[in-house]
Amino acid sequence: MAHGTAMLKMEEQNVDSIYSNILECRHCEAQLPCGANPVLTLGANAKILIIGQAPGLKVHQSGIPWNDQSGRELRSWLGVSEAEFYNVDNFAILPMGFCYPGKGKNGDLPPRPECAALWHGAVLPxxxxIKLTLLIGKYAQQHYLSAATNESLTGNVRNFEKYLPDVLPLPHPSPRNFIWKAKNPWFKEEVLPVLQTRVKEVLYGERT
Structure with missing residues (x-):
């Protein structure tokens, strides 16, 4: 099954059916060095949506989203356990690209553009x-922030308050971004406490 929303009539779509169809998607398999293996999680009751980039090789191999060092860092940022993170009633994980795109000169290649075009518009409604959407990395921010508000990644994250309470831009939690985090200590001091508070509010109605 290769062509997204054309596979299901709109009145027949629900989260479980479209999730099953995405897992079977082979639309751009010929361009993927390790083949197609869409990695995402969806749940009809999810309260927080994570839109990231694309799975890395380790995640591609395991089939578990954010099952790597970047994921451990992300869960630390969010202040949640693995059990909370992988509970589909808490988080939906819908990356810009569902499959591992391959390796480039400076890390992984960008997400394949087909995924968002084929599937995001059908999934999001x-x-x-969803009470909070986390836009992780420049590809998600370029796609979902309006041209009037989208800045550089640093600018988006630095001005995170203008997107609250519904959206929060974040850098990618990859170890490759250690230098960025070292140059921008305000991220840990100012953004992470707000992020963790908002996550608790959304998941548990807690205010600190």
């Missing part, structure tokens, strides 16, 4: 309980 079905996630009716």
């Amino acid at each position: 079905l996630l009716k309980n």
Whole structure:
């Protein structure tokens, strides 16, 4: 099954059916060095949506989103456990590219553009309980922030408050971004406490 929303009539779509169809998607398999293996999680009751880049090789091999060092760092930023993170009633994980795109000169290649074009527009209306969307990395921010508000990644994250309470831009938690985090200590001091507070509010109604 290769061509996204054309595979299901709109009245027949629900989160489970579209999730199953995405897992079977082979639309750009010929361009993927390790083949197609869409990695994402969807749940109709999810409250927080994570839109990142694309799975790395380790995640591609395991089939578990954010099952790597970047994921451990992300969960630390969010202040949640693995069990909380992988509970589909808490988080939906919908990357810009669902499959590992391959290696480039300076890390992994960008997400394949086909995934968002084929699937995001069909999935997002079905996630009716989302209260917070985390845009992780420049590709998600370029796609989902308006031209009027989108800046550089650093600018987006630095001005995170203008997107709250519904959206929060974040850098990618990759170890490759250690230098960025060292140059921008305000991220840890100012953004992470707000992020963790907002996550608790959304998941548990907690205010600190």
